Amino acid sequence: MDLQLDLFTALAAEPAEPVPTPRRTAPPAAPARPTPAAPPSASPPRAKPAVRKRMSDEDVHRTAAALGEAVTDAWNRAHGGPDIAVPIGLVAALSLIRQHDAHGPDLKAQILAQQPRELIEMYQQIWAGHWQARPDLIDRARVLHEWLNKPDEIDDHRAYCVKAVTEAALRAGILDLTGHSDPIDRARTDALSHVIMLLRSKGARQGLGEFHTPPSVSDLLAEATLSALSADLNMATMQPGQHIHDPAGGSGGLLRSAAQALRWRGLDPADFQWSMVDVDAIAAACGAVNAIVWGLGPNVVVACDDTLANPNAVEDARAHARAVIAHRNQVMGTARMIAAIRQAQSLLESTVAA
Template identity: 40%
Template sequence: MSQLDLFADIDGPDQPSTPPTPAAPPRRSLADLPPAPAPVTVTVSAQPRAKLATVKPKLGHYRPTQRNPHETAFDIAEAVSYAWHHAQGGAGIEVPMGVVATLALWPLRGPDAYLAADWWLSLDDTQLLTAFRECWARWWIMRPDLIDRATPLHKWVDDEKPGPKRARAVRAVVEAALTRGLLHLTSSDDPYFRSTTDVMGAVLAVMRSQGAHDALAEFHTPPEVAELMARMMFEDMPLKPGMKFDEPTGGTGGMYRAAVQVMRDKSIDPHEFGWSLADIDELAAAGAAVNAILWDLGPHVLIACGDTLHEGNLTAKAAQEARESLERRDRLHSQAAFLAAIQKVEALVRDAAA
């Protein structure tokens, strides 16, 4: 099956033409996808914002992307690869990929968000690791289904005492990614501009050895080709809310990136569609989960990791894993809220007794 056929599995003309309200039952075509994550109140410390407010940009260090964003993505990937290996970071490419993912997911958005580069570089090793943890924790609260899938990219941040070599290599990757203009690609508050390229795919393609690519039968579809395929496919296809797309060998999601860009060119909201993707490579699947957030694919996203040829359709398994992630988040959030209420009552009792 060619990649062009991946868009053929669509539940089409019998779908409702208007999106449901949040309280309505799920659409028939999206019934196997998890429900949209319920809103969760997140308390964000004001300290990073206050610190950022005093930052003066070092214009000589950070340049806007002036050329093809796909070329810039691979330029960033090559700089990250060189920095990691030059600092003797080791064979595990999940760490530099995770560093790039963290910087890309940093929640500060807007036209001046790239100035956060100075703030990142002002952090010492302990503060840097803390910022990484807070970023992933925030997104786990918002989208536990996707962050659990991205576990290979962030489980290393739980190491309380990373060795000096690891810390030095991580800092080298941070500097390389920032100075090459990563935040100019990923910090826009408009998902259209965050979706101009696939940085995670570029980093994976550059850092993975040719032998590993061959063993996993990985083939990187050029983004220009993906864009052409998406435009050709959607030229005459009626896109209706409720349709579901399935990509059984999706890599980091390059075809979906092209698809949502075409949709947005047509003023169509990707949130009204279902997106399921599978890949045998856990790092590719993890990168796709990060991209689903970065590109704002919406609430109806499933990312599976497994061998489609041997395991068949992985969508049902991924849907169950996503539901379990959401339930675990809700359970822990309820416990935290309960403990906070107890602490508040105890404080009131102490104040009354004083």
Template identity: 40%
Template sequence: MAPSDLGSRLTAALASAQRPAPAALAPAGHAQPDGTADCSDPGCARHAGTTDCPPFPITRRRGSDFGESVADAWYRSCGSSRMDIPAGVVAALALCPIKSPGALHAAQLSRYFAAQPPRVLAKGYAEVYAATWMLRPELMDVAAPIFRWTEEDLDEQALRGVAAVTRAALRAGVLQYTGDKDPYYRSDIDLMSWTITNLRHHSSRRGLGEYHTPPEVADMMARLLYDGASDADAEPGRGQSFNEPAAGTGGMFRSMVQAMRERGGDPHKHEWVMQELDPIAAAGAAVNTVVWDLGPKAVVAVGNTLADSDLSQQAFAHQRKMQAHRDRLRGVAAFAKATHDAFRQLDTLFSARAA
């Protein structure tokens, strides 16, 4: 898999990767979660004519209702058969780096996002992707199929869809589900699965679509497997390797990790390999891997397990390659900054001598 062509945006994201939120989505002109209120973005809601964020009700809805709301909002507002845009909107909201205990910030942040103009939302989602790429480049390279649209010059129809899906996802509680600092509570549901399956069903018009393992079944299977293992097998010190050859968006691993955490286990000790044929579903699995915090040894491979038995090794090789690519970008950015600072100091020195 070739690295996504996002060099300039990724380099720019270096400076913002450690900030509480991407600049385009940070509540400029409004009280931020850290208490500041500094407005400098001419594309924010305040400059667009909204001087404050109106009330915006949010409710944590069950997964089927969430997916249905997102799909309805997309097809009613835009009518396009594209799945990448609405799936990418939900993914970006789920990856939003602002987290708080119990997702207490969700209501305030939802009001702000809902008031943003569509182009500001698209810009912010691009920055969320770029910042997350700097943290897990191998996963975000797999997730690229649902984020490449952020590099496009979207027409007004698509932008209406972006805004409509944003509001629908916020209203259905996306930030309440994914905004908790504790990954256990962020792993309570597979929002990407509900989103993708409902989008497929709507686009088919014939009731055909993609069906993932029901979460209740996956939870039962995970607990039976985990409780049936010996204490040594359940949480060995050196860790185990788990492989899902038909992962979808990762629902089985979500259930396994929840069972593991409930019993005091640490998913970071283990290897998690998800293999999936469909690129959109694999992109959802890559996003979920970050949201659920499966750990540094979790990878996603896109391919046919039956035709290629080497997908696991390929996934870890891809991880090493992408991390090296990311590190090179960091080195280039650091060198560019050092060079810029040196020239600025020389200019200051020569100006002082001339004076």
């Protein structure tokens, strides 16, 4: 597949996040684009990415709600079954990618053109690539993608459901919410929260004590909290290195709001420590994915635990994260060694042949 995905190539280092910019009241001016010359062949030109207009906050939240409805409807119409981690995981994976080249082939059009089995391969690549960069968070999100590790068990109906949900999510605007290069724009709403809430039955939500907090409310809470802390510390702003924690984090909505509030103060969330706990494995998995999407940085711990029953939930999760990172380092070190051996063998064979 020739997809312009924001995937990490094999053995490549994680690309740096863009430097956060101050809060904007108007979209940045779009760069002028030269008019491309007509191709010499008769084949139709490749679709170019549409120029995205910066949506208002109201439109962003409305799009996120519509996304949840579209994905839920597509999954149910396709008779996807009770495993709601599958459609949620598909939306989560799509939230991790973005247009590499603003003047290149349109990412949305390329994905929509893929066949069901090609989409399965694409999702495997997305999760594998991000595991290389953030194994701690991708491991926490395992419930969303572990079914992809058994491709022989993915039948034609499951592949059909994957295609249906992918199309619904793209057409409902997932890339308009999370496909931006600037983390400020990627963190304007929690797209996964709506998907979770609508796919879950009312009884399951009540049993888990799970409720969606409107972004406007979480923004207000975060702003009030940070303002109070700043006043208590007799400082104009929060200080890098401080720890921001949510003991009942859900998919991370309050952390998102806190990160945005820091950016409005000219601070980088990557300079802070973040942690959240939630008893629901799917919500915690989405919180882990959102931490990447929202650019919270390297110091993030997501625990799937009961805060009241285990006061050491964050420390336990941190220890697990260190073990996962050590495993990644071992695997990648072995892969580099194998690659070096193969390169040496190839050079030797070419020398002997000459």
